Amino acid sequence: MSETLIYPVEALKDYVSRFFIALNVPEIDARIAADVLVSADLRGINSHGVIRLHSYYGDRLMKGAIDPTSSVQVIQESPATLALDGGNGLGQVVAYRAMSRCIELADQAGLAITTVRNSNHYGIAAYYAMMALPEDMIGISLTNSQPLVAPTFGRTAVLGTNPIAVAIPAGAEMPYVLDMATSIVSIGRITVHQKSGQPIPAGWGINAQGELTQAPEEVLQGGALLPLGGPAELRGYKGYGLSLLVDLLSGVLSGAAYGNHVGHPGKKSTADVGHFFAAIKIENFRPVDAFKADMDDYIRMLKATPKIPGQDRIYIHGEKEFENEKNYREHGVPLLSEIVESLVSAGQVVGVPFDLEAL
Known part of the structure; x- marks a missing residue:
């Protein structure tokens, strides 16, 4: 079973920046890239966060497939x-x-x-x-x-x-x-399931023969979303x-x-x-204040809609992510132990040790 470790936001950003800098990305660009990646984890979209630091960005930078400058x-x-x-x-x-x-x-x-x-x-x-x-x-x-x-x-x-x-x-x-x-779903969600050893829900992907599958490996190896x-x-x-x-x-x-x-x-x-x-x-x-007032009215109307049994809240798109971000900025960013291990390995490859202390 995967363990979840918690890391301070700014320390995580700093590590990602140093990783990119070690691969010849200028510091200002490295900080932009780090902010985008960590923002994904902050918003709970871990499929697009630091899980991809080495497997995509670092790998392609080292191969010369991305120009760092x-x-x-x-x-x-x-x-x-x-x-x-x-x-x-x-x-x-x-x-x-x-x-x-x-x-x-x-x-x-x-x-x-x-x-x-x-x-x-x-x-x-x-x-x-x-x-x-x-x-x-x-x-x-x-x-x-x-x-x-x-x-x-x-x-x-x-x-x-x-x-x-x-x-x-x-x-x-x-x-x-x-x-x-x-x-x-995104391919990153399939990767997250693979790393955590969990099957994917039925209907997410097909294998190489075009058949529905719940095995993330079959989607990743010759299959399709x-x-x-x-x-x-x-x-x-x-x-x-x-x-x-x-x-x-x-x-x-x-x-x-x-x-x-x-x-x-x-x-x-x-x-x-x-x-x-x-x-x-x-x-x-139109005037911005009037536009925003109508936006507020519309959002409140949606939230006031009668709920189905067992549900007490209707969300607006992005709302869960904003709440995740607020929580994680205050308490730290959760990362699966498998993702932390990949960061440790990536750091060893580029000479930037992943020396962050979990909260």
Whole structure:
């Protein structure tokens, strides 16, 4: 049975930063990447947190498949649009800078869209959508990813998990923050089950023969995730459509790779991941205070809906994650012992000992 260990937030961030710096990532970029990764664990999305530090980011940096010092280049720009080349840099750093520029454009134009090609896996999509919240803007963050999902009635992984994230500010209530894979789950959730020795729920994935399986190893070794939603006989047709939409906007529109052309950890070649960001300035449509008042009213209306038996609360998207973050910032970040062991091993490889003391 896995043990859970608790670590201080800032100490964990510092370790992740030092890990990246040891792999020639500039300090300012290392701190951005560390903040994104630890933010995933803070929000309870451990599938996209430090569990991937060595297995994805460190491994690809050491193989030369990610450029630790590349800069983001402008391909073309207009008052409300921006097309960028990520220079095969760390996805977190590329995405952070792209969304920052998108917000700057939206502040002047009222709304803006930014596309990115030649990037890498960027962690949790919500991080970048939420960057718009302090500016009283709506943020949108999409990305394609390595092929892990079979299309409806297919048995080969062609699509990515291709997440959708949208962040919308409220007043007294917590913001609405949707962050969802267009597959039933992310591949990281499968990895977490594998590391903890637990079977996956029925319907999450298929094996190499296209049959439903509850063995995480069969999904990871030649199988595929299933698209989001729909009964088993339809195999997630709606999720398939959403995944394709994300790839069209992130991959085809940006000029990045798409579908099964997107690179993955097993390849040394560049991943050429594509991103799509948008920022909408609320005051260009109506007064911000009035908008937030309506958001609060809507959220309270939803929460006041009569509950089904056995349930006493209705959540708004992002609410559980905000509560996790508040709790973990105060009491420390929980990590499975298997993840801690992987951090120890990773530290030995790059010469940065994982010497944090658990709380």
